[in-house]
Amino acid sequence: MQKEIADIVIIGAGAAGLMAGASAAETVSAKSGGASVRPKVIILEKMPRPGRKIIITGKGRCNMTNLKDWQDFSTHVHPKANFLKNAFYNFTPYDTMEFFSRNGLETVAERGDRVFPAEGNSKDVVDALVKAAENAGAQILTGKEVSGIDVNGDGRFTVETAEGDTFVCSALVITTGGLSYPATGSTGDGLKWASAMGLRTVPCFPSLTALVPKGYKREEISGKGSGMKGHVDRCTPLSDTGSLLNGNRLKNVSLKISIDGTEVMDEFGDLDFTDGGLEGPLGFKASRRCVKALLNGSKVRAAIDMKPAVPLSELDTRIMSLWNGINEEAKNRNKSRDERMRILLSRLLPSDLIRGFLKYCPANDVKKVGKALKNWEMDICGYVGYERCVITAGGVSTDEISPKTMEAKAVPGLYIAGELLDIDGDTGGYNLQCAFSTGRLAGQSAAEKILNLR
Ligand SMILES: Cc1cc2nc3c(=O)[nH]c(=O)nc-3n(C[C@H](O)[C@H](O)[C@H](O)COP(=O)(O)OP(=O)(O)OC[C@H]3O[C@@H](n4cnc5c(N)ncnc54)[C@H](O)[C@@H]3O)c2cc1C
Incomplete structure (x- = not known):
């Protein structure tokens, strides 16, 4: 149990908090x-x-930033990327690389401008952040x-812990993250405190998450436990269809999403069937829109084009030619129509996918196979939640925060950074860069404030 007077208290030692701590302490030591x-x-x-959380990022490799310039980077940040612009230019992805290099961690840029620790170990990122914060004096x-x-009458903050400690500080940085994992x-926790201090929060929802097709899980429990419409807990068992599809990775397909009958996305890339549902780059890309729509009670439909490079008429011709060949080969071998259909599909799809595909698209008419391959439709009934x-x-509304300092406009001395803010990025290193840029600015601004008070 301790009672302590500090100048700056930062709550949460995640990506944003450690960066804020290192930056506050660096600023203090440079200017005092x-x-x-x-x-x-x-x-x-x-x-x-x-x-x-950093430890589990990037499947243990930690995709720590992305080197795209602001023009491009900002298209991967939602919902109001412009809020981030000042923090981004104050601490760019190249600054992130330089910061880690200065703290003993070399990084490498890979496909898609994504940056990882050179040794591919996320723990090194945590170690470098801790080292940076402690070496600077935090x-x-x-x-x-x-x-x-x-918030005390004198403008200072009293922070209490469940362990019975009390800290009094003149600047408080909250970096407690969101609700995921x-x-x-x-x-x-930070959401509750922000609301209690009068800051508006934007309702939260899970993003970059698995989308659950109808019939994929054994029981589709809407909002079990969480009270969120459409939430299907990750551990809900797979149906027979889900079990057949789980583990299949679709390369170079396209995914169309429509909401209440209006097409809102048509993207090319890779899609994974997992124990959660539809994931992989395309699934994640679609998830923000789909989860929001499901929460609003809208109908969400996905359509996979397994042969996006081939027009339907060309595919139909190819299928008919394959079919004629299969029939010719089977002439004297007494093969049933079902067996011949399976042979046909095995020439068009990965073999592990066929049985699952047939559950959604019973292909008993050879003339319809091409259309089914180009438009494999499924209703999306839910999504995996914060678990x-x-x-x-969602999170603390960026309208409440000064983009130049990360200080709450209505509560002088209070700074908010990282995932707690109403900013979220796509996969590709954008989220950690958001945490680093906002954490950096919050820490520096808190330090400047303290130094000016002296
Ligand atoms: C599986 C997974 C993989 C990811 N991979 C990537 C990736 O490769 N690249 C990328 O850019 N992003 C990735 N992300 C997202 C990224 O990790 C987060 O956006 C980022 O870590 C947010 O940082 P933060 O500091 O704001 O919050 P957090 O990292 O969530 O840190 C918040 C900290 O606050 C602490 N805290 C909370 N409440 C209290 C309290 N009451 N008192 C004291 N401490 C408290 C928590 O224990 C935690 O340590 C991934 C996320 C997940 C879940």
Whole structure:
């Protein structure tokens, strides 16, 4: 149990919080010259170790940023990318690489401008962030779960922990993240405090998550436990159809999404059938729109084109020619029509996919196979929730925050950064860069504020 007066307290030692801590402490030490007493920076983290979520990013490799320029980068940030512009230019993806290099971690850029630690180990990212924060003079206290915040009459903040500690500070940075993967410590605590301090929050929903086609899971439990319309818990068992499709990875297909009959997306790429539903780059890309639509009670339909490079008429001709050949070969071998149909499909689809495909598109008419391949339709009835989504959309409204400093407009001395804000990015390193850029600016601004108060 401790009672401490600090200058800057940061709540949450994730990507944004560690960056905020390092940046606040760096700014303090750069600007306090030879002063014997420097402003104190404390990071409070409820988990036993910092950066738990970073460890699981990028399948353990951590896609830490993306080198696209702002013009391109901003198209991958939602819903109001412009809010991020100042923070982005203050700390660009190249600055992120340089920051990590300065702290002993070399990085490599791969396909799609995505940047990873050179050794491909996300733990190195956490170690470098912790090193940066501690070397600059910030103190990281783990096992400290903040349970309450008060704004005092003198403009300072009192921060209390479940363990019985009290911290009083002049600048408070909240970087407690969103609601996804709560086991990493991100349980939405900051949302409650922000609301209690009068900041508007935009309703949250899971994004970059699996979409569940109708008939894919054994029971489609709408909102079981979470109260969210369309939520299908990840561990809901697969149906026979789901089991047949699970594990198939579709390369170079296109995915069309329509909402209440209007086409809203038509993208080319890779799509995975997993134990959650539709995932992979295309599934994730569609998820933000689809989850939002399902929550609003709209009808969502997906259509996969397995042969996007071939026009239907050409595909039909090819199929008829294959079919004639198969019939010719089978002439004296007494093969049933079903067997011949299966041979036909095995020449058009990966063999593991055929039985699952047939569940959705019973192909008993050879003339309809081409159309089924080009328009494999399925209703989307749900989505996997916070238990396994990559990002939380929604959060503290960016209208409440100054984009130049990350300070709350209505609460001087309060700064908010990272996933807690109503900003979410696509897959590809955008989310961590958002956390680094906003965390950096929040930490620097909090330090400037403290130094100006002195
Ligand atoms: C499986 C997965 C893979 C991902 N892969 C990538 C990727 O490769 N690239 C990418 O750019 N993004 C990726 N992301 C997204 C990215 O990890 C997050 O957007 C980013 O980590 C958010 O950082 P943050 O600091 O805002 O929040 P968090 O990382 O969630 O950190 C918040 C911290 O606050 C702490 N905290 C919460 N409440 C309290 C409290 N009451 N008291 C004290 N501490 C508290 C938490 O324990 C946590 O440590 C991935 C996410 C997931 C779930």
